[in-house]
Amino acid sequence: MNHSIDKTQEASFSLPARVLHWLMAAGILAMLFIGVGMVASVSERHNWLLAIHKPLGAALLLLVCIRLIVRLTKGTPPLPADMPEWQKHVALASHWLLYLLMFAMPLIGWAMVSASGTPVTLIGAWTIPAIAPENADVFAVLRAAHRYLAYLLFATVLLHQAAGLFHGLIRRDGVLKSMVSNRA
Amino acid sequence: MLEKNETRPSGLTAGQKLIRFTVIGAAVLGLGAAFGYTGGWLAPQRLTADRIANTFEPGGKSHPGFRRNHAKGICVTGHFESSGAAQTLSSTPMFSPDASIPLVGRLALPGPNPYAPDSSVPIRSFALRFSMPDGQQWRTAMNSMPVFPVATPQSFYEQQLASAPDPKTGKPDPARIKAFFASHPETAQFRKWVKTARPSASFATEAYYSLNAFVFTNNEGVRQNVRWRVVPLGTPAADDATPEHDQNYLDMDLVQRLSEGPLRWRLIVTVADPGDPSNDATKPWPDSRRQVEAGTIVIEKSQAQDHGPCRDINFDPTVLPQGMAISDDPLLPARSSVYAASVDRRTREGLSRPSPSSSAASSEHSK
Numbered sequence: 001m002n003h004s005i006d007k008t009q010e011a012s013f014s015l016p017a018r019v020l021h022w023l024m025a026a027g028i029l030a031m032l033f034i035g036v037g038m039v040a041s042v043s044e045r046h047n048w049l050l051a052i053h054k055p056l057g058a059a060l061l062l063l064v065c066i067r068l069i070v071r072l073t074k075g076t077p078p079l080p081a082d083m084p085e086w087q088k089h090v091a092l093a094s095h096w097l098l099y100l101l102m103f104a105m106p107l108i109g110w111a112m113v114s115a116s117g118t119p120v121t122l123i124g125a126w127t128i129p130a131i132a133p134e135n136a137d138v139f140a141v142l143r144a145a146h147r148y149l150a151y152l153l154f155a156t157v158l159l160h161q162a163a164g165l166f167h168g169l170i171r172r173d174g175v176l177k178s179m180v181s182n183r184a
Numbered sequence: 185m186l187e188k189n190e191t192r193p194s195g196l197t198a199g200q201k202l203i204r205f206t207v208i209g210a211a212v213l214g215l216g217a218a219f220g221y222t223g224g225w226l227a228p229q230r231l232t233a234d235r236i237a238n239t240f241e242p243g244g245k246s247h248p249g250f251r252r253n254h255a256k257g258i259c260v261t262g263h264f265e266s267s268g269a270a271q272t273l274s275s276t277p278m279f280s281p282d283a284s285i286p287l288v289g290r291l292a293l294p295g296p297n298p299y300a301p302d303s304s305v306p307i308r309s310f311a312l313r314f315s316m317p318d319g320q321q322w323r324t325a326m327n328s329m330p331v332f333p334v335a336t337p338q339s340f341y342e343q344q345l346a347s348a349p350d351p352k353t354g355k356p357d358p359a360r361i362k363a364f365f366a367s368h369p370e371t372a373q374f375r376k377w378v379k380t381a382r383p384s385a386s387f388a389t390e391a392y393y394s395l396n397a398f399v400f401t402n403n404e405g406v407r408q409n410v411r412w413r414v415v416p417l418g419t420p421a422a423d424d425a426t427p428e429h430d431q432n433y434l435d436m437d438l439v440q441r442l443s444e445g446p447l448r449w450r451l452i453v454t455v456a457d458p459g460d461p462s463n464d465a466t467k468p469w470p471d472s473r474r475q476v477e478a479g480t481i482v483i484e485k486s487q488a489q490d491h492g493p494c495r496d497i498n499f500d501p502t503v504l505p506q507g508m509a510i511s512d513d514p515l516l517p518a519r520s521s522v523y524a525a526s527v528d529r530r531t532r533e534g535l536s537r538p539s540p541s542s543s544a545a546s547s548e549h550s551k
Contacts, residue, residue: 036223039525040232042337042518047502047510116527117496118503119319125506127319136496140531154219162212169204170196 012178014074020067021179027060028102032154054109055122061106068099080173091163094156101153107131108146115139231341233521237529239344240296243351248533250298252526254309254325257292258387258435259492262446262483264314270453270478273408274400275507277316279478285314289483290494291387291438294327301431306381308434310392310414311499312481320505323497325519326392326414329381332465333374337518343368370466385429386422386437388447391415396501396519397462397511400453409456409511411469414449414481438486449481462511498527 013021031053038049079088113120114130115138121127132138168176177183196204220226224234238244240252247255268281278285289312294305311325334340346364350357365371384390393413401407419441425433441447455474461467489495502510502520510516 033219033222036219039521040222040224040230040234042231042233042236042521044512044514044517046233046517046521116498118498118500119321125320134496136531137535139496139527140535143528144532158212158216161215162208165208165211169208170201 011077011174012181012183013077014070015182016070017067017074017076018179018182020063020070024060024063024067024102027056027063028153028157031056031060031105032150032157035150054113054120057106057109058122058128060102061110064099064102064106067102077178080171080175083171083173094159094163097156098153098160101149101156104149105146105153108142108149112139112142112146115142231338233518233525236337236341236344236518236522237525239341239348240526242296242349246529246533247296247298249530250296251292251530252296252522254290254292254294254311255296255298256300257290257309257489257494258438259487259489259494260289260291260438260483261485261487261493262287262289262481264451264479264481266479267477268479270476271402273402273410273453273455273476273478275403276322276505277318277320278314278322278505279507283479285316287312287314287481288493288497289313289481290489290497290499291434293434299431302434303383303425303429303431306378306383308384308387308390308392310387310390311494311497313494313497313499313503316505321503322505322508323499323501323503324394324412325499325501326394328384328390328392329374329377329395330393330413331373331377331468332395332515333371334368335370335464335466336514339368339370340515340518370464373466373468382424384422385425385433386419386441387434388438388441389416389419389422392449394501395465396513396516397456397465398504399462399509399511401507401509409460409462410453411456412451412453412478414451417448417450417480419447435486435488442483442486447483449483451478451481452476453478463513465513465515496531498523500524 012018034049034053034056038046038053041049079091083091110120110128111132114132115135117134119127120130132142164176164179167173174183217226224230224232237252240246246252251257264278264283264285264287266279266281266283266285268279270279271281273279277283289310292309292311293300293302294307294309308328309326310328312323314322316322334343343364346360347356349355365375391413394411397409397411399407400410422437438447453476454469455476456462456469457473460469460473487493500520500523502516504510
């Protein structure tokens with residue numbers, strides 16, 4: 001998880017890590033917008049956004065599992081040595097938080113639908129098992145958690161976006177490049 | 185702030201830096217604003233689920249833990265006995281010959297007040313959740329009127345606003361209601377019905393209608409637009425409620441009738457002809473349309489709603505088994521979305537209350 005400072009490491013993220021990053025970036029942003037849009041919408045959008053939200057959430061849960069394995073096996077390029085200490089701490093903490101939320105959000109969503117007693121359908125009438133008891137109190141807590149953690153995830157994504165651009169435009173230290181292109 | 189490093193491209197001027205920071209700020213703010221717009225916070229004119237749900241909290245007051253609408257009700261349990269005749273319409277396991285499907289239901293009054301007198305509205309409602317052995321569910325929420333007053337969520341919202349209690353008098357303003365109906369000619373059928381509608385003295389003697397159209401698909405893949413209704417079987421029509429009836433006669437009547445034996449309704453599916461509107465709940469289909477009797481709904485027991493098995497069920501009419509789907513009726517997604525907002529609110533308010541007995545839920549699946 002931590003940014004290793006092993007000098008022999010690649011200067012860029014591995015190809016699978018880069019592919020997964022951008023694939024999930026698009027998927028997570030889409031999920032956040034679909035989620036906030038579908039709970040507000042009273043048009044036919046409500047139903048078809050919901051029909052996308054669930055299988056896309058399941059797909060992102062699978063992807064983040066693969067991604068964590070890739071991260072642990074392939075490692076990550078070190079942060080620039082001259083980065084201020086506080087920025088390194090923020091980078092580390094925000095990455096921990098992103099990974100935590102990438103796992104928590106789909107699992108809470110799945111558990112929340114389970115607790116509501118509604119069959120957990122992914123595609124058409126294809127259902128997956130419930131992972132929480134049918135209970136209104138459990139539902140209420142998970143429903144609130146799903147909403148507020150989504151806001152937290154969106155805020156963390158915005159911070160991540162600002163930091164990436166800061167590295168790419170202001171510091172120009174190769175950190176953004178390490179997720180965009182392959183440099184040995 | 186940032187120390188220069190030999191290996192990096194030459195430093196930026198203050199002006200360049202300012203422009204680049206502006207670009208970063210704009211990117212973050214732009215994405216944040218798009219999110220706020222999508223969620224409806226930055227679009228105050230857009231009709232959202234929360235804004236419709238708010239109309240069921242007149243004066244910003246709600247009854248914590250209760251449904252936002254159809255707040256006063258009673259739980260019932262029983263089962264559905266399939267005739268097999270509707271198998272030609274939908275592939276759902278419910279309609280197999282001789283299928284017996286457990287159900288949890290709820291009989292209720294429209295409106296947000298759980299303490300409303302039973303004669304305050306001439307409409308009653310019947311919601312059902314059928315649980316099939318393979319885990320699939322069919323949920324439906326029906327009303328005891330053959331047509332809905334409006335066709336769209338926007339018109340429904342306007343009707344809610346027009347019939348909201350006037351802050352000055354605490355009562356709806358007849359002039360505003362009149363103006364609403366005048367500007368919504370599609371309400372004519374409903375107004376015709378409501379003129380003759382009297383609050384009945386019993387839940388058991390009413391027929392209840394799906395109102396919205398749905399799409400049934402059979403094993404051959406043939407899709408047809410349908411509506412359904414449940415019609416009381418073997419119960420003579422009850423008298424209209426009289427002034428002698430107290431505020432809560434409906435529950436008493438139901439308990440009394442159930443003590444003498446189960447109550448039954450025939451589930452009748454109406455099949456649309458080509459050209460019958462499926463997207464307009466204000467337009468009933470002609471009586472001459474094909475009617476299929478899918479089976480019998482048998483209600484055996486009732487339970488008070490505050491601890492009954494129906495309390496926490498969201499009777500979202502878009503929860504459907506294989507072989508059934510929503511039509512293009514614009515009210516259906518709105519119902520789904522607003523019901524979800526209502527469940528979100530009332531379950532959170534209900535956190536401080538004891539849970540309903542879960543035994544009812546588990547006995548549902550016992551054989």
